[in-house]
Amino acid sequence: MSADAAAAAEGALRVEGRQFLMRTYPEPPVTFERGQGTVLYDAEGRPYLDFITGLAVVSLGHAHPAVAEAVAVQAATLCHVSNLYGNALAPEVARTLDRLINGGTGQAGGQVFFCNSGAEANECALKLARRWAGGGRHVVISAENSFHGRTLATLTATGQPDKQAPFRPLPEGFVHVPYDDVAALSEALDDTVAAVLLEPLQGEGGVVVPSSDYLGAVRALCTERNALLMLDEVQTGLGRTGHWFAFQAQGLEPDVVTMAKALGNGMPVGACWARAEVAAAFGPGDHGSTFGGQPLALAAARATLATMETEDVCGRAQRAGACLSAGLQGLPHVTAVRGSGLLLAAQLDAPVAKEAAATALERGLLVNAVRPDAVRMAPPLLVRDEEIDEALTVLGGVLDELPGAAG
């Protein structure tokens, strides 16, 4: 068999094998084999500009050498030990996260629980809130149109009834209020409430940025009513919005911060940080994870965070974000650009985002239809100017040709 025929046969086998996968996602239009920086390559070696990065995961770009090397060295040293024993990486990475959350003051303000995903980071936050507040006070308020994960509790916190409907009955103790509405929150925040869980900027909900005084007002309300302010920075955290954490743009202090996606630059690792007095509510046996905080994932996190600091990803996200945003505003059919740093959505004048994303993919650009009429972009924070120009040229051409959008 020729090499080409062998490759084709192997490809066919791989596609046929999809019958063994649960159908929780639509059929994929392309299968990727490798990546380098902002570029992904499919099975035929065709390059694609990745302006979605696994949904804000691969913030340093694919196969970043520092992370690849750290993972390889750690894999050959020690992948895993039970959390019943210590490993040197966990305290080190926790200390770095605490410093980044506290704006580099170096004052220890909190403690970290490591896990494997964003949903698990939020599960930890939800359990911590109940443990902290004690009996009779267990309600968590979150926002309509929010996204917090797919486990039963985080799905219940998620403010999207269509995603919840097939899985009712849902766990009790979750209330939703309109996002960016302080009066509605004030009304709901009674003495049964343990915590308010919010995204500082709603990612999956369409890249929705609240008023600049919203989070500050929520902080004041939570303090007044003795409820925790828990911020879900799973998508927005770690430089994505041009700040280490999006809340830092508002100058407030949350009680709990959850993160995941970018933390391992593709290795599955999440974390829930809480102020020390709040974290103290957990004792041995209250929460746990077999894999959470294991050396292999944390070697990736340590290398990712160190590289992010050296590369000044926050400054780069601000500069590149301003450039991408300005470029998007000049494209046909784009009526507005929302977001911050390198988490942006182009609002279109017609519900053609799906077609636009599909055509962009055919032309070698990955973007995502975050709403029927909005296209999301979240490229690597190290994206180069030429790559931004190229992406804008591709997307501009796609939008210009799409039927349905007003000319």
Ligand code: PLP
């Ligand atoms: N929270 C937010 C804000 C998210 O955007 C996501 C995923 O998109 C999650 C939680 C869930 O993260 P994971 O898919 O890692 O469980």
